[in-house]
């Protein structure tokens with residue numbers, strides 16, 4: 186998870202209430218098809234569950250994340266694996282990788298040019314880059330509601346924060362081609378994602394992932410703001426007794442030329 190804003194990650198909450206992130210990521214591991222002995226970088230490994238899955242396939246995986254809390258939890262869960270605190274825009278390793286894998290991370294990297302350059306530099310020629318991230322329109326109703334409610338309360342600076350980058354398919358594949366990749370597969374698809382907390386799914390989601398929007402807002406006002414955000418998206422994000430994030434994913438497989 187990588188952002189210029191100071192998002193302090195609660196790694197325990199991430200595993201308990203948002204474990205669908207790793208669950209869905211298993212499909213992305215299948216797309217990568219890690220091979221025995223391959224050297225793989227897991228970029229934005231979070232609490233390490235997918236790093237572990239790739240290691241089970243016999244790959245030699247290094248998991249990186251810029252959140253010390255995530256890396257600490259990953260290392261405790263999988264002590265035999267290699268985890269490091271590192272930013273996607275500053276990758277430094279002794280040897281190039283056969284593949285770079287990234288799930289639900291690159292939408293946090295606002296300096297996308299630098300991240301893609303760094304990935305290209307970290308790969309062998311012919312190496313694979315397989316990723317999934319939020320694409321254009323991802324959780325759009327939630328983002329619109331956050332800005333609307335923050336503006337309503339006079340927090341104009343907070344409302345204008347750019348926390349995530351959700352590119353269109355053509356934008357991201359063009360960037361990859363510009364940085365020396367051949368795109369072999371690309372899809373931009375809807376994945377409505379049921380949030381775990383049935384009562385306050387949106388409030389929990391925004392509190393967990395959008396914490397930076399609330400910097401310097403008094404704690405007693407944050408809950409009011411969150412409630413208003415949740416109420417605003419009820420028509421689009423609540424159905425059959427559950428809250429949903431209307432996820433739109435970009436899934437891409439590319440090869441370094």
Ligand code: BEZ
Pocket residue numbers: 289292318319323324349394395432
């Ligand atoms: C996502 O995985 O799409 C996502 C996660 C947190 C905040 C925004 C988007």
